[in-house]
Amino acid sequence: MSKHPKDEVFEHDFDGIQEYDNELPGWWKKLFYLCIGFAVIYILHFHVLGTGDLSHTEYMKEYDPNYTEPLVEVSGGVFNRYTSPYLAREENITPRVQAELNNLLNAPFDEHMYRAMSKASPEQLEKLKAIFPEIYAQFESGAMAQPMQPATTSASIASTLTEPLTDASALLDGKKTFETQCFSCHGMKGEGGIGPNMTDEYWVHGSDMQSVLKTIYKGVPAKGMIAWEKTLSPEQIDNVASYILVKLVGSNPPNPKAPEGQKAE
């Protein structure tokens, strides 16, 4: 096209309105080309290469910093990503929410019952009590005061003690813990109740220091024994385990619960 000199009027005429045929200003054209360049980079970055997060992923990451975008199956070539992020992804749950759901689904039956009982109306609770008396007894005993711990993956415990502590201050601290945290299930004098008798020589989970420590650390969630590692410090657990083994075992409290488990050698 031939370049029109500045301020040359076009030949055409609309009802007496005429126009100049001027070049677009340089700043305008630069902006225009910049926009085209930006669009190309934008499309490559977000929709083709996938190096940038689309709004859906950005949202998920804000909700869960560990979210990783699932790989989308590519069926339509490089521009496949250029579909709505909502259509391209099947899931709309983050891994954290999924983990919580799995936890819930895999929880033992008792735990589901505890949840139900904690939300039940008095009449519903009566019915549940009639059908599941044992679970109700545990629920009522306050086993639920501490939410059940999900099974811990690591089986290791923080204490390496193989023999109980015998110094008076440790035993006194252990007694204090026992009489504030453990008595509700094991009895004030360790005679047993919901939990086993701590004064006889019979043990369900082993009588040596490490076994007792481990039971206290990890609990027996399915049976209503709480995992104490989150509530008590390692010293407190050392002390209460020592108190059980040194002071309670062999004592003869009134109203002892019948022995459970195997006799210690």
Ligand code: HEC
């Ligand atoms: C909510 C009730 C409850 C509380 C509170 C509780 N326990 Fe237990 N405990 C149990 C039950 C139930 C068992 C039996 C688990 C089994 O049969 O597998 C048990 C078992 C144990 C055992 C193993 C006994 C054996 O025969 O092997 C030890 C040790 C123990 N508890 C220590 C403690 C200590 C220490 C505390 C306090 C820090 C405590 N428990 C608090 C319910 C409780």
